[in-house]
Amino acid sequence: MGDPEPERNISGGETGGGEEHAFDPDTAGTRAEAVVDALGGLYWQKSYGGRDGFECLVRTILSQNTSDKASQPAHDALADRYDEDGDLVAALADADQQELAETISAAGLYNQKSERIIAIAERVREEYGGEAGFDTFVKDGEPREVRDRLLAFNGVGPKTADCVLLFAGGRGGVFPVDTHVHRITRRMGLAPTDADHEEVREHLEAAVPAEKCGFGHTAMIQFGREYCSARKPACLDDPDACPLADHCDQVGVYPASGEVVDPAEASD
Missing domain, CATH: 1.10.340.30 (Hypothetical protein; domain 2)
Incomplete structure (x- = not known):
């Protein structure tokens, strides 16, 4: 949404300092929560709500x-x-x-x-x-x-x-799904490969605690821009280049051939 970074990082990530928050992949209850927690070590958590x-x-x-x-x-x-x-x-x-x-x-x-x-x-x-x-x-x-x-x-x-x-509403449990979230969630194996945007949203909102959904949305978009792009994800050339490699199924990404396809078109 074009917001500047907040003054302090409340996700507990090493890059931002700030106060510790409950973003620990080792204690996550679901794979989707573990991914969001891992993103908490990379990006700043925004504050949500308050807009007109x-x-x-x-x-x-x-x-x-x-x-x-x-x-x-x-x-x-x-x-x-x-x-x-x-x-x-x-x-x-x-x-x-x-x-x-x-x-x-x-x-x-x-x-x-x-x-x-x-x-x-x-x-x-x-x-x-x-x-x-x-x-x-x-x-x-x-x-x-x-x-x-x-x-x-x-x-x-x-x-x-x-x-x-x-x-605007500052509502918990809301995980908006854009093209980045849709692609990454299915590529990682967090939702069915043929899931549409609404089905992905339902999977994420069911698997991620309400207080982490907003951060998950903004952080996953940033991750998609920096690491997990549609045509050339970081793992394509170097598996170690992606900080979330341990959480990802790489659905539709084939480093051996250099091919990347939509997860829905991936071969078994």
């Missing part, structure tokens, strides 16, 4: 099918143009679609995203009275109901809804 619900929703929509590098300028431009008076819902509900599309063009799919953002802003204003009412619902509503309501918005899928629950 509607702003978080808009930011996440902008990030769909694009990188943080592309979506961040789009978000900044949107905020500069539409959030001057502190009423982003009203400004976007009344926005000219073409003008909004031009404003967020850096994010890609800007015509589609602008239409969806305006429609969502209109619904938020009508159903929740604006930003404050929507924010209260996201933070205090029953999580399943919040998720269902978010999924009812056109353009909001499971990952977007879960990110709002995590980063």
Whole structure:
């Protein structure tokens, strides 16, 4: 989500110091928890919750099918143009679609995203009275109901809804699944090779303690960028190059031939 690192590492990792947290692979109850605990030795644990619900929703929509590098300028431009008076819902509900599309063009799919953002802003204003009412619902509503309501918005899928629950609502037990999490979880053997995003989420949320799910999401994304990429994971050339090698089944990764395939296409 483009956040800066927190001031102190509360995951207990050697690289960050900070206070010790319950991230010990040796005492983990499941393989998935052991992986998250191992990630706790590599990355900083973020703090979760506290973001404005509607702003978080808009930011996440902008990030769909694009990188943080592309979506961040789009978000900044949107905020500069539409959030001057502190009423982003009203400004976007009344926005000219073409003008909004031009404003967020850096994010890609800007015509589609602008239409969806305006429609969502209109619904938020009508159903929740604006930003404050929507924010209260996201933070205090029953999580399943919040998720269902978010999924009812056109353009909001499971990952977007879960990110709002995590980063705005601060809800435990929420493990958003993006392309990195989907790939890594199946490659490691933590979920069936043919599992879709929702099935992966169900496996992870059942196997990882609620208080570790948020960290697992952000850390697994970072791990995917640095070590376990789609086309050239670190283990392909050097098994010792991956800090999580002991936890991984390498499904779909064939160092002998240099081939990497989607886990669902892996041979037995």
